[in-house]
Amino acid sequence: MLQTPHGGGTNKHPHDQEDDFPVKPSSSSGTQIGSSNTAGATGGDGGYVYNGNNFPSFVGRHRKKILVGSVVLTLSAVGVLIALLVEKPWDRNGASGSPSSLFGGHRGGAHGDGADGKGNHAGGGANKNGPPPRFDDKSTVQISSAIRCNAHTPPLDQPFEYGKQPIRGVNLGGWLVLEPFITPSIFEPYISQNVTDEYTLTKLLGKEKSREYLQKHYSTWVTEDTFKRIRDLGLNHVRIPVGFWALGGLTEDEPYVPDLSLDYLLQGLKWAAQYGLRVMVEIHGAPGSQNGWNHSGRVGQIRWMDGSPEGEINGKRTIEYIKQLTRLLQGPGMEHVSPMFGLLNEPAIFMLERPPIDKWYKDAFREFRNITGPGKGPWGVLHDGFLGLTEWEGFMPKSDRLALDVHNYLIFDYNLIRLNRKAQANFPCDVWSRTMQQSTHAFGPTLVGEFSSATNDCATYLNGIGVGYRWDGTFQPEEDRIKGLPLDEAACQPKLNGAVEGHCSCKEQNRIGYYTPEYRKFLSDFTQTQMDAFEQGLGWFYWNFKTETNALWSYFDGVDQGWIPKDANNRPGGCLALGRPIGPYSG
Template identity: 40%
Template sequence: MAGGRHSRNPSNSREYSRRSAHIRLDSRSRSGRGSDRDPSVDPPRIPVLITDDDDDEDIRTPPHARRLSQSRARRLSREQRERERERNSSANANPTQTQTRRNSSHRRRSSATRRESVAIPAAAALPAADESHRASRSSKLLEKDRDRRSSRLPTDSAIIPLSEESLAAFNKEEEYRRSRALKREERREKKTMGELKRRKRRSCCILCAVAFVILMIIILVPVGVLVIGKNNSSPANAGGNEASGANSGGGGTGNGIGKAPTANPNTIPTAAKGTYLDPFTWYDTRDFNTTYTSAAVGGLSIMGLNSSWDDSAQVNPNVPPLNKPFPYGKTPMRGVNLGGWLVLEPFITPSFFNKYDKSLGVVDEYTLTKYLGAKQTAQVMEKHYATFITEQTFQEIAAAGLDHVRIPYPYWIVDPVSTDPYLPRVGWRYLLRGIEWARKYGLRVKLDLHSIQGGQNGWNHSGRQGVLNWLNGTDGAANAQRSLDMHGQLSTFFAQPRYKNIITMYGLVNEPRMTALVLNDVLNWTANAYELVRGNGLDAKIVFGDGFLGLENWKGRLSGYDGLVLDVHQYVIFNIGQIAQTHTGKLQFACSGWGTQMAQSNDPTTGFGPTMVGEFGQADTDCVPYLNNVGTGSRWEGNLIFPDPSASVTTPSCHGGVNCSCDVPNGDPAKWSALYKDFLLKFAEAQMESFELAWGWMYWTWDTEDAVQWSYKKGVAAGTLPQIAYERNFTCSDPIPDYGILGMPETF
């Protein structure tokens, strides 16, 4: 039906032209319901019946109900006028418009009826008036009210309320529409949530797949590279757990330091795979060129080197940059040794030796590597090369005001003997990298061949203790020639332009034991080595050792060799007469004794000529464990036992020879007295001043595991060495303290 489900025909409304309302007015107490009170007290309830025909009813209509009646009458009048206008225009009106107006009129009547039905019960709840008061005014008010209704209400008007059935149907349809709308909304929401879940599942699946692919690449590529590039028989890849640790996870071996090689393992020739040239066997790859190369100069590999270099670095304002000549003899060099690195020395790294029972005879690098075997030696020694000296070492040396480094190295990293147990050739790569790190910080390098074929002195720092087969014994001459051939290779290699400014000093052999060798044989070998090195184009200063003959015995020997420098090592602890001096006496000797010797030796008219100190230290005792060999004691405490009884010292050697103790020198430097630290500092500075009367000095050594008095690094930290090498407080012109009077014991 047009116009709405509940519209009615206006023509049928006349039968509802009159309406009656029955209003019951209850008087209620303000304090509660009437059922809770005494009936004799409550006023009687008066029923009121109001109709359009009862004009004489003697009942007063309550004010609220009267106002509702007036409002209702006005609405009925307006509705009657609207119906009249609709009838007048119905003849010309469009049927659809007519029906729309009817529906609108019906809705207005229905709304008015609903408002009235709500208002009348509210009026019924009003309290009843006083009975006597109602009786006096009821007739007048009712009559007046009937007159108003008669004048305002049309007789033919009618109100058509919605029937209960129509209202129920309307409500039911509204409920149905709401339920359908709710279901549609729920379906849309479920569809949206389902789509979001499907998208989320797809995203998760894609991310998981990508992560899986990346993980497989990370795992499989390095494994594949190692499988292809490594030879399982390589010594560098064998051994136990000693090469693993905090630094594991990189390098060419996969369990070392640095990044994996960038080279394609397939480019490495089959013959080179698994050898020291194969970067996939390198424990440490930091700052190495890991591209495989078979190139060599003088028969020595250039492995690990980059093609460019920079010599512009200047270590401090007191010395020129590398690309300018160093004025030796005018400006003193101040340097330090890198002892215990490429060739072991037991007192520097005692941890390599103190783990073994004395009965095993592990006393030097030869016996250690023989005991370990080739596979474990490869792991243990290369890890030591990679970690004992690092780039930070050179940075710290430069920061300490030093300008030179002396790098001891052994023959087996250059020209190994097949029957030796040492790790062959691997240390060569680390030597070359060390030179490049020195270049980076402006440090000049003195190369020092610390061990030679056959052994030049038989001491543990030459690699093999007790063996002196160079220029001595059955193989002495052959070993001497082999060492010359090695110098031919070395000098050819370091004559390359890249080393012209950095390798400024070239040592022939460390501490040849001339007291046990034929002096002329050593002098001839030295002259031959000099000619060989110069003939290969190496312009560096060539250094040879004094052989413990004493500086005064070198005047007139090996003269006429330009650029040949005499190297002397000065200690007070290996001589019974010197070690027994008082602390004050040792300080006086450092100033006057060594000062005089150095000045005399450095003058060609009174000594050899150019002289340098390649080793010295501040220790005034030989207390450090393993200094005199593994398992032996010290001169200081009188328990130094050698296989040769004539070399043993069984009497304490401190001043006075009583209560000599190594506890303080070997103890924690934090517990040293201020007076003892003052002596150690002045003793070191006095030596530096005296040695600078010649070409300068190089301290032994930069670092140790435990021996504070032998470590430049630890001495600076303890306050027993100058913080900056060229900024010192004590000079030999200052008064020398009498430490005995000041109360320092001579027992340590």
């Protein structure tokens, strides 16, 4: 997540990074980076539309120099074309028949009374928080028809009706893929030694110490209680990011700890089943880095599908990892607890050549479906790559349960971060709701895999270690400093707001004690209007379930502090409450 914006606007994270790193695109309306729409002004509905004419210079300043390497690797790909399904009026990439038939013929497996005959489920580990034992290639989970996360959601042995029932979920970011902004404490002891991501951390510590260091983190950052609380908050889905290194098969120059995080992923799936939650497993980091941001595992150059021989090899390796993880999720019971699969998080397509990526998406999805079989297995989810939803209209039509993922944030766009609070709270109702409706009509099922309550980019290390912040005017990637480019004006607009004590201070903006009742009310409005807008598609996953230092990125903190409802299914605010009702899509 973040480092795109791991959450960005589209995109998840602060994914603007230091050194010669690519800068993550800003979030915006459906007119996203790379689109040809131009406006630069407030439209008639009060929603700001990003000025696409500014984008070329943006890319020019931040495009990565690609390191060409020569590596020998032979991969074979055998593909069988997937069966095309009947198109529904609202769904150009859905399942044939009614939503209730999405898993027709694929509901076998281990469901019944549970492991102990009383509806209880095996936890799957030697102890509550320790590493679970190794699993077979096809893992299993016990599914009980009596287990459901809440009254609004069907039990796990019944299909979730995507398109009729909204996804309401959170991300377990910073768990199996490290991010400095989520868990600064993991990185701060080593920042002076140039540690900026999981690659440099594990390279510095070495395999043995890294394994011990990471196992302690994995076993404490997420526990069974995490899933229990997610269920108790009325949520129905969890998105779990995982790096390619979880599946092993590393090269000599990849210092990551192999295999260990896979054990914890499988434990997470069992905990999810225990509490009636569905999981979207998603590959968050690809060999070579698909975006050059720290949440991919390695900050810096993009060495994935970048036009070089090394990039091509890493693209093929990624498909092999997709196939391995897909096979793992084919075991009895898995189809119920893991009905969505993210092929790859946030590939920076806006900095790469589009045609090869289109082909890669098609190849990856074909191999994925070859393993599951037509009409079986999880939905496949593609990320929009920061091109904007309109760029995907008509892509891979009538595919077998294919969905599109977009990550929406205001704070990585200088124009949107400067909007006043009222305009920001209205923006999801006026703009994002329409883009979700349009994409659902023109592409098919569309979801928001990341968003947050944040209205500034002040979270520690959000934009990368040592990069600064747009909000207070300190944001400047290393390559801009080298070129002598001036800093952009502070997004807090000190000429207008500088007299307000603490307004332009990121230190104060990060402190919950600084938040006034009026600001908390705004955060509540902004969060709930986003939820309303994103439910015009398949629904949403909040980024993140918790962080160490910033409440605006923590669903748990938002609930505790009062700006996120205690029950996601009973929300008192939203677009209608602000007098901005969302109308039906008119085409």
